[in-house]
Amino acid sequence: MEEPLIEWRKVSKAFGSKVILDQVDLKVFPGEAVGVIGPSGTGKSTILKLLAGLIAPDTGEIYVRGQKRERTIEQGEAPQGIGLVFQQSALFDSLTVGENVGFSLIRHSKLSREKIQELTAEKLALVGMSNTQDLYPAEISGGMRKRVSLARAIISDPETADDQLNILLYDEPTAGLDPVGSTRIETVIRELLTVQKACSAYLMVTHVHSTIKLTTDRIVFLYQGKFQWEGTTDDAYRSEIPLLKQFFTGSIEGPIK
Numbered sequence: 001m002e003e004p005l006i007e008w009r010k011v012s013k014a015f016g017s018k019v020i021l022d023q024v025d026l027k028v029f030p031g032e033a034v035g036v037i038g039p040s041g042t043g044k045s046t047i048l049k050l051l052a053g054l055i056a057p058d059t060g061e062i063y064v065r066g067q068k069r070e071r072t073i074e075q076g077e078a079p080q081g082i083g084l085v086f087q088q089s090a091l092f093d094s095l096t097v098g099e100n101v102g103f104s105l106i107r108h109s110k111l112s113r114e115k116i117q118e119l120t121a122e123k124l125a126l127v128g129m130s131n132t133q134d135l136y137p138a139e140i141s142g143g144m145r146k147r148v149s150l151a152r153a154i155i156s157d158p159e160t161a162d163d164q165l166n167i168l169l170y171d172e173p174t175a176g177l178d179p180v181g182s183t184r185i186e187t188v189i190r191e192l193l194t195v196q197k198a199c200s201a202y203l204m205v206t207h208v209h210s211t212i213k214l215t216t217d218r219i220v221f222l223y224q225g226k227f228q229w230e231g232t233t234d235d236a237y238r239s240e241i242p243l244l245k246q247f248f249t250g251s252i253e254g255p256i257k
């Protein structure tokens with residue numbers, strides 16, 4: 001069987017006395033688009049932060065491409081080809097769009113300015129933002145800024161030995177966008193995986209129905225520290241299980257308090 005890109009073994013995390021994740025197992029395989037779904041405050045963002053190496057589990061093991069993660073990024077762990085796309089685009093206002101996208105290469109690679117510009121233009125074209133390099137973030141819309149942050153998440157140094165495609169982690173990438181703006185981002189996210197092959201898999205945290213439907217094939221449903229349900233997105237929407245039914249219909253009646 002194919003090696004998982006990500007594997008969790010009994011990962012637990014608590015903040016103070018509050019257990020957020022209780023011995024959670026997770027596997028993500030190449031090509032997968034996985035939705036991490038669940039009520040507010042259950043720990044979905046915590047899952048992404050653990051995967052990105054921003055925080056460490058209390059117990060349990062996290063493997064990325066078969067390699068055990070021993071430390072956090074702050075403690076010197078390499079990012080291991082994992083890109084986090086935040087809800088806020090988190091662009092630097094004083095840098096141009098091009099400089100924002102190429103930022104990590106400008107800082108950390110030995111590539112020439114011309115090569116970085118070429119890679120930047122290529123990634124911006126992939127997200128439908130050609131010829132915007134010289135604009136500043138304040139000059140473009142919120143939806144466009146999100147696309148710029150996607151371009152930044154998929155850029156990598158072709159000269160490093162581990163130029164593997166990134167695993168992308170999306171934290172509410174369509175929050176606050178109108179339906180058309182959302183569809184644009186959802187289409188880009190999906191095509192970066194399936195058409196342009198610019199990432200190897202992704203995890204998606206979202207509450208937006210269109211985003212769940214358009215960008216995920218499989219769902220893990222987090223509630224009270226555990227994945228209470230796992231299955232295809234289609235099955236999740238058809239499910240009669242009270243937890244899922246309540247979540248997807250938004251009913252006040254049900255097990256989610």
Ligand SMILES: Nc1ncnc2c1ncn2[C@@H]1O[C@H](COP(=O)(O)OP(=O)(O)OP(=O)(O)O)[C@@H](O)[C@H]1O
Pocket residue numbers: 015016020038039040041042043044045046047
């Ligand atoms: N650094 C921290 N210190 C203390 N508590 C934290 C910390 N980070 C998260 N929490 C708590 O852990 C719980 C889970 O937070 P998390 O942001 O992962 O939830 P979420 O499912 O992403 O929520 P939402 O859907 O509302 O964004 C929350 O109760 C939150 O207050």
